[in-house]
Amino acid sequence: MREKQTRVRKKKEAVTEDAAQQMMREVGDLWSRFFREQMASFGKAASSDTLESFFTEERKGRLKNHWQNFIREEMARCFQVTPIGPLRQYQEKTIRVIRAFAEWETACTEFCLLLNRPMEASFLDMEGEFLKKGRIGKGDIPSKDLFPLWIDALERRYMDLYRSEEFMTALNKALNAVTSVTKAREGLMEDLIKSLHLPTPHEMDELYREIYLLKKRVETLEGELKRRHGRTQ
């Protein structure tokens, strides 16, 4: 019997070890893929006459997918254990935080990539300017004019992005993800605070609401009293 239990324990340890090893491998692979791709694109861009090769949508999409897959699939999988037993609710809250975090990470990556787009587009605009000048035979742009030219292009690109449907969707997604992760984290923290016999933020808010409503009632009653006093005088 004891031998059987030891075997089971050993098997469990092996499973945990395998999962951890697999996760580490995934992180290593992801980093290595990212590094290889960046080096390849760097080399390509350095030998190219144009900037376009460095900023392909495909490359960014691939990188984003690698990252999201890692966060969503690999990291979250480690915590996909059905919660049971008396500590179930704590387990559930922990899982909720991890899932919310994974969603937040994904939404933020998407949002940051989107925010980076005007930056890339503005560099391409600058390149376009050089090409145009070259075509009409004007040749060079004085160095002192480069910065204002670029800032104008960047501002224009940001304004275009900010008015797009795509940006609004990404912004709302990122904000929703931030609020979800904050709420999930607060749920977990409340248990910790309760265990220390401290009032939770939720309990404090209830108290503040009561004080707020009481103050309003006192103000109304004071006003009423003043009016009555005024009438009798």
Add this chain to the structure above:
Amino acid sequence: MAGLNDSPFRLMADFLHQSGKDLEHLMNIPSVLGQDHRAEIGETPFKIVYEEDRIRLKHYTPVGRRRIKTPVLLVYALINRETMLDLQPDRSVIRGLLEGGAEVYMIDWGTPTRKDRFLTIDDHVNGYMDRVVEFIRDRHAIPKVNLMGVCIGGTFSVMYAALYPEKVRNLVTSVSPVQFDTNKGLLHLWMKHFDVDGLIDAYGNIPGDFLNFGFLMLNPARLVIEKYKNFLDNIEDIPFVENFLRMEKWIFDSPDVPAETFRQYVKDCYQENLLIRNRMKLNGKRIDLRRITMPVLNFYGRYDHLVPPEACAPLIEEIGSGDGENVCIDTGHIGIYVSSKAQKEFAPRIVRWLRERDGMEKAKGRKSAGPKR
């Protein structure tokens, strides 16, 4: 010189070189920032004459002869601090008003804490603002005050003037949104589909840092990149550095905004646009802009990216007063108070306008203000 045959990296290097001027220039940063700079803000002398919860009422020491009869009450926004109106001695709206002969009071909204999260716009307008006005009326034994509002503080002042026209002699608003249904400003666009309930459930009061990030994001090219590049370019110019540090000190000193006030502002104003349609209610009382029958002077900035002219200018059309005037200044949202050009235009214009309507000397040949026909 940059040209067609340069590689992207050569251009980038050239660009970076130009941005920082030279390495020696950048090396000066630690020594310049390590010095003691005169970067104090809000230095015009004042006394606190009234306090309630988190709010304080500042009374500025008068300068010279009083030339405007009724005291002016300044109502600043809930975002950032009122010190912006008194950033430095030569760029101070407060000083401009004092030197013009006005008696000046200003509400300092303080720093909201978690216990302030249930305060609504009603608590600010019908509560704090009204009690402050009552205090000034009692103190000077006068029936009315001159009210001047800045940004959201201006929107609150419009609400107040509509609810209590008998207590307001003249109303001055600056960069104060009243028409929220416009696509000109990005905030107006973004707020339309903004999940304010979710944000408040998560945070309670809206954190100042969150708002700062939002404002910077509105124009990263100018507010993040160009601004700091200009700073680097002028790092050896001490007056420039001190002005920059004052502005920096003010702009990132952002108190949180009470949750319920923010919720009501986003929903009633940005999403439902109730104010301009005379459908907004505070504590059950409808705000009817036609009840604003006192003279109104309404300022806005032509290049304001936060509150565009389209959000401010319609006020004059909607009020009941026959003495309303729009003034567009060629500047942005903050520039109207702090740019050296606007200093010569903004406060002197208010003083002139107030003197014409409420001067110690009897106004000559001026038509009295009355309601629109």
